[in-house]
Amino acid sequence: MECVVQGIIETQHVEALEILLQGLCGVQRERLRIHEICLKNGPNLGNVASEVRLLCDLEQAEPSWTVKHIGGPIRGAGADQISVLVRNMVESKASKNVLRMFYTLGYKLDHELLRVGFSFQFYRGAQITVTVSSINKMPKLHATDEAEPVTPGIQMVEVTAPASAETYTEVASAVSSFCEYLAPLLHLSKPGISTGVVPTAAAAAASLMSDGGGTTL
Amino acid sequence: MPIRWILHWQPHQGTVVNSHTLNEISQCVENINGVKDGRWKSTLTFYRPNLRDQSIATDFPRDFLGISLMEQPTKYYFIIRGHKIVVEADSSILTIMEKLQSYKSKVALNFEGVQYKLGDFQLRVIKVVPNQAENLRGILMEIEYLPISSVEKSRPIMEEFIEIWREVLSKKSLPGHFMRAEPNFKEYGLGDTYTPQHTAVQYAAALAQLIASVQLRN
Numbered sequence: 001m002e003c004v005v006q007g008i009i010e011t012q013h014v015e016a017l018e019i020l021l022q023g024l025c026g027v028q029r030e031r032l033r034i035h036e037i038c039l040k041n042g043p044n045l046g047n048v049a050s051e052v053r054l055l056c057d058l059e060q061a062e063p064s065w066t067v068k069h070i071g072g073p074i075r076g077a078g079a080d081q082i083s084v085l086v087r088n089m090v091e092s093k094a095s096k097n098v099l100r101m102f103y104t105l106g107y108k109l110d111h112e113l114l115r116v117g118f119s120f121q122f123y124r125g126a127q128i129t130v131t132v133s134s135i136n137k138m139p140k141l142h143a144t145d146e147a148e149p150v151t152p153g154i155q156m157v158e159v160t161a162p163a164s165a166e167t168y169t170e171v172a173s174a175v176s177s178f179c180e181y182l183a184p185l186l187h188l189s190k191p192g193i194s195t196g197v198v199p200t201a202a203a204a205a206a207s208l209m210s211d212g213g214g215t216t217l
Numbered sequence: 218m219p220i221r222w223i224l225h226w227q228p229h230q231g232t233v234v235n236s237h238t239l240n241e242i243s244q245c246v247e248n249i250n251g252v253k254d255g256r257w258k259s260t261l262t263f264y265r266p267n268l269r270d271q272s273i274a275t276d277f278p279r280d281f282l283g284i285s286l287m288e289q290p291t292k293y294y295f296i297i298r299g300h301k302i303v304v305e306a307d308s309s310i311l312t313i314m315e316k317l318q319s320y321k322s323k324v325a326l327n328f329e330g331v332q333y334k335l336g337d338f339q340l341r342v343i344k345v346v347p348n349q350a351e352n353l354r355g356i357l358m359e360i361e362y363l364p365i366s367s368v369e370k371s372r373p374i375m376e377e378f379i380e381i382w383r384e385v386l387s388k389k390s391l392p393g394h395f396m397r398a399e400p401n402f403k404e405y406g407l408g409d410t411y412t413p414q415h416t417a418v419q420y421a422a423a424l425a426q427l428i429a430s431v432q433l434r435n
Contacts, residue, residue, distance in 0.1 A: 045277070046267050046319035067306065069313045092310040095414065097406060101304045104297055105320065106266065106277050 001074075001163045002089040003126075003172045005179060005188040010197055011153050014132060016205035017185050018118065021130055024181055025122040032133055033058040034115045035144050037099060039107040051110065054099050058144060065094045074168070084172045085190040086163065113137055114147040117155060125174030126161040133158075154197075157186055219339075219363045220371040220411045222379070223419040225426050226356035228393040236344075238391055239356055243331060243342050245385050251333030257341050258329050260285050260348070261420060265323040281320065282424070283311075284417050294417035298425060301404040303414045324348075326424070328357065337363050338378065345427065355427040357420075358395055368402060368409050398422040 009017055018029065035056040040049065053068040071088030073079065079086065117133030134155050136147035159179060163171040179188045184204035187195040226242075228234050247253075261284045266277040280298040285308070293311055295304045314320060330343030338360060345355035360378060365371040383394070400422040402408075407415055 041317070041319050044269050044273055046317065047269065048318060050317040050319055052313065052317060067310060067313055069316050071316065090309055090312045090316065092307040092313055094306040094310065095304050097302050097304050098306065100300075101295060101297060101302050104278055104300050104302060105281065107319075 001086060001165065001168055003084045003086050003161045003163050003168060003175045004191060005084045005159050005175060006191045007157045007182075007186040007188040007195065008154050008197060009132070009157055009186045010201065011134070011155055013185060013201050013205040014117075014155055016208040017132060017157070017182070019208045020182065020185060021120050021132075024178075025120045025124075025130070027120055027122050029118040029120050031059050032115060032117045032119050032131060034133075035112065035142075036115060037112045037142075038110045039102050040110045042106045042108050045106040052102065052107065054094075054102065056099075063096070065096060065098050067092045067094050067098060078169075082169070082172045082176075083189070084175050086168045086172060089162075109141070112142065113150070114144050115156075116147075124178055126163070126167075126171040128159060128161045128175060128178060131158045131160075132156075157182075157188065159188055218366055218411050218413065219361050220365050220368060220375065221359055221361040221416055221419070222375050222397060223416070223423050224358045224360070224379075224395040224397045225423040226358070226393050227396045227426070227430055232392040234353055234356055234393070236353055238393065239342065239344055239353065241389050241391055242356065242358070242386070245382075245389060246333050246335070246340055246342060249335065249385055251335040251340055254332045254334040254339070256330070257332050257343070258287055258327065259420075261326045261328065261424060262322050263324045263326075264320040267319055267321050280421075280425075282421050284420055286413055286416060289413050292413065294414065296417055296421040298421050301401075301406075303405045303407070303418050305412075305414050305417075326354070328420075330357075330359075339363060345424075357423055357427075366411050368411055368415070396426065398426045 035058055037054040038051060039054065040051050055066040055068060057064045069090045073085055073087040114136040115133040116136060117131065119129055119131040121129045132155055135150045137150050138144060138147050140146060159175055161171045161175050182188065184200045186201065187198050189195050226234055261282060264281045264283060266274065268274060278297045278299060282296045284294045291308055293306050293308050325348035327346050327348055328343045329346065330341045333340040341359035343357040343359065344353050345357060346353060360375065362371055362374055400418045402415055402418065405418050
């Protein structure tokens with residue numbers, strides 16, 4: 001399981017966001033360059049439509065692969081009360097032939113994208129990862145070197161935290177609390193609920209840039 | 218990781234593998250001063266595609282296997298022999314495959330054996346039994362040479378050991394002999410340094426030979 005919220009920020013304010021995150025997290029950022037390949041089962045394979053994501057971390061000296069299955073969100077009255085999305089998610093590290101294996105098993109490419117940016121991983125009530133990245137599309141199959149931004153000038157911010165059936169309430173609460181610190185710069189919400197950029201972002205960013213994050217927002 | 222060769226027992230024409238043969242082989246290991254060093258178990262699963270239209274089954278791989286190795290408890294290995302694919306993944310890949318529901322387990326085989334220490338060698342005499350059953354379907358043997366990890370550098374030593382081992386076995390006049398289906402590791406994208414993926418590929422090759430010999434007899 002994982003708890004997730006997403007939002008968008010103008011690229012011109014990313015540096016300010018980084019300063020804010022640096023101050024809040026107390027850890028160094030890590031560069032991010034992930035090739036995300038989304039596969040779906042072919043028309044005759046399986047009784048239900050299934051989707052699996054293969055993530056190739058291109059930032060490492062030797063690219064490393066992760067297989068990720070994202071399931072449905074938890075349902076019920078409790079789920080509606082929670083401001084973050086809680087969904088089933090399973091990940092597995094895999095060796096380099098994994099893409100070829102899925103193609104051979106009958107999976108087809110649905111879409112692919114390249115995420116370029118940075119992330120912070122830290123503990124604050126839960127193990128939280130904040131990812132700030134541009135989403136890039138590829139003009140040719142798997143051509144990561146030729147990727148171009150889908151929305152130039154806008155970057156995606158994602159806050160995730162692993163959870164379980166026993167802990168998701170606390171984890172969701174920790175994620176929610178953390179997101180409040182980012183509110184002047186961006187609004188984070190459940191994926192699929194678009195909120196756009198926040199009107200205070202420019203002023204907040206200017207404040208952060210002028211004194212390197214010393215100002216309390 | 219030390220180099221390992223996996224041999225499969227090829228029964229003579231008209232004979233079947235049985236527990237008497239297994240016991241004789243184990244006895245031979247002890248006769249050359251192999252010291253029992255614990256038990257060992259692995260599981261191999263054959264997967265088949267979950268298809269809406271069975272007539273197109275030939276469009277999908279028929280040799281998709283998964284194997285768990287006792288010495289790698291957090292990992293799982295997939296092999297598609299016909300396409301020379303081997304993948305190492307975390308064990309959580311099984312949960313993912315279950316959720317995808319595109320492939321289902323068809324047959325599972327257990328490899329159960331006794332491990333022996335013999336100087337710089339580690340030997341395993343392994344019986345192949347279907348999951349949920351007791352009847353012996355085959356015998357494998359693992360020969361591991363602890364000081365060397367290079368596939369090529371270890372070849373002369375392993376060949377010499379196999380020669381000696383075959384001589385020991387020949388004195389028992391057993392109805393069969395050990396063979397090795399040596400896969401081409403390079404075709405699987407594997408290098409000279411031995412890894413668990415090399416083991417997974419060897420198991421797949423040995424199984425294919427065992428199945429072929431059963432089919433021939435039938």
